Amino acid sequence: MQVDGEKIRRARDAKLLTQTQAAELSGVSRGTIARLESGKGGGRPSSIKALARVYGVGPQELLPHREPVGV
Numbered sequence: 001m002q003v004d005g006e007k008i009r010r011a012r013d014a015k016l017l018t019q020t021q022a023a024e025l026s027g028v029s030r031g032t033i034a035r036l037e038s039g040k041g042g043g044r045p046s047s048i049k050a051l052a053r054v055y056g057v058g059p060q061e062l063l064p065h066r067e068p069v070g071v
Contacts, residue, residue, distance in 0.1 A: 001048055004064045005039035011055035011062065012037075026050040 012022050012033075019037075023030040028047045036043050036051075045059075052059040 001045050002042045002064060003036050003048060003062050005037045007064075008033070008051065008062050009037045011051075011057050015055055017054075022051065022054055026054045 012019070015022075017025070019030045019033045022028070022033055026033075026047075028043075028050050032043065032047060033051070035041055036047075048059050048062055052062055055062075
């Protein structure tokens with residue numbers, strides 16, 4: 001699942017968490033969080049849901065914004 005790395009980093013920063021702290025709270029590895037935030041790949045839906053829960057946002061808020069087709 002493609003994610004928006006900047007949105008993930010901002011959500012983590014808003015909770016004043018380090019990547020290590022977010023990893024401990026979510027069960028997602030720190031390496032995965034770093035990879036997602038850097039935009040070097042997508043994540044599993046379960047990882048996105050876990051991070052969203054820790055960050056207090058909906059999973060869709062961590063996904064890239066897509067313009068409707070034809071706009």
